Amino acid sequence: MDDFQGRVAVITGGGGGIGAAMAEAFAARGARLVLADLQLDAAMAVAERLHARGAEAIAVQTDVTVLDAVRALAEETVGRFGAVHVVCNNAGVATFGEIATATHADWDFTMRVNFWGVVHGVEAFLPRLLAQGQGGHIVNTASMAGLVGMQWLGVYCASKFAVVGLTEALHREVSRQGIGVSVLCPMIVATNINENSVTRRPAELRNPGEPVIPSAAGMVGSTITPEEVARRVVRAIERKDLYVLTHPDQREILKRRWVRQDRMFEPDVW
Ligand SMILES: NC(=O)c1ccc[n+]([C@@H]2O[C@H](COP(=O)([O-])OP(=O)(O)OC[C@H]3O[C@@H](n4cnc5c(N)ncnc54)[C@H](O)[C@@H]3O)[C@@H](O)[C@H]2O)c1
Numbered sequence: 001m002d003d004f005q006g007r008v009a010v011i012t013g014g015g016g017g018i019g020a021a022m023a024e025a026f027a028a029r030g031a032r033l034v035l036a037d038l039q040l041d042a043a044m045a046v047a048e049r050l051h052a053r054g055a056e057a058i059a060v061q062t063d064v065t066v067l068d069a070v071r072a073l074a075e076e077t078v079g080r081f082g083a084v085h086v087v088c089n090n091a092g093v094a095t096f097g098e099i100a101t102a103t104h105a106d107w108d109f110t111m112r113v114n115f116w117g118v119v120h121g122v123e124a125f126l127p128r129l130l131a132q133g134q135g136g137h138i139v140n141t142a143s144m145a146g147l148v149g150m151q152w153l154g155v156y157c158a159s160k161f162a163v164v165g166l167t168e169a170l171h172r173e174v175s176r177q178g179i180g181v182s183v184l185c186p187m188i189v190a191t192n193i194n195e196n197s198v199t200r201r202p203a204e205l206r207n208p209g210e211p212v213i214p215s216a217a218g219m220v221g222s223t224i225t226p227e228e229v230a231r232r233v234v235r236a237i238e239r240k241d242l243y244v245l246t247h248p249d250q251r252e253i254l255k256r257r258w259v260r261q262d263r264m265f266e267p268d269v270w
Helices: 017-028 040-052 067-081 104-132 154-177 193-199 226-239 248-263
Strands: 008-012 032-037 057-061 086-089 136-141 179-185 243-245
Touching: 008 017, 008 067, 008 104, 017 032, 017 040, 017 086, 017 226, 032 040, 032 067, 040 057, 057 067, 067 104, 086 104, 104 136, 104 154, 104 179, 136 154, 136 226, 154 179, 179 226, 226 243
Parallel strands: 008 032, 008 086, 032 057, 086 136, 136 179, 179 243
Antiparallel strands: none
16 A cells, blocks of 8 residues: 555554554554544544644544454444555553463453454454455554564463464465555564553453563563654555564574574484
């Protein structure tokens, strides 16, 4: 998709962080925005910021873990703007800790938002994009933790690897039909994801005791702004790139994984 002017973009998790930055970047290029978030007030605040700059934007309270809610989001989007062109399945939560001590609630919560949230977005929007015949683009937010297994992030990694696999397959399936597909794989981005992952967690999936908000201090690598991520997403949509990689300092970690795998094809390595 080489022109955002007049196009309709839906962003889940559009109430803050990377989602809000993508909304700003798309709006600056003339797109009309639908900001879907569990937290309606947060999405409304972003929509108001966009209005103040002359953009068209609406906020829709949506829980991506509920298929009917995402279907209703698609209905509302098309009802309001007549079409949909860019779908960013971006809502996500972070879960930290060793796999040995992860609770079932950790797995359930993380997979519901990070994996099923993306699946629901694809289920609700892909048939419309295909039927419309106007092209379009799907951006699924994964993580570097969806490309390389990372300690203390096993539960999160599992959810994000699933998103990468789904998105690579989708790219092969629909790119010839004019639908671009990208998977966004950032490392550390300066957002409130750690706090939000505690406050957005439903009561029935909380662990006993006080929720611990992990500090980003233990994470390795540089931190970039959501705006830098959004700039790269815009470029990926314009160029129909499959991968959106944001942290050049993570190159080595990917290379090491590939070298390790490549070596195992050698017939003499036993
Ligand atoms: N911040 C990082 O370092 C980082 C790194 C790699 C990947 N990511 C991914 O980027 C995406 C955006 O994260 P962010 O850093 O902007 O975090 P964020 O917390 O700032 O934004 C995420 C938004 O998703 C919303 N949300 C949470 N659960 C939801 C649900 N069930 N339904 C609808 N909305 C829901 C939250 O209310 C929040 O507004 C996530 O998928 C995250 O996993 C973030």
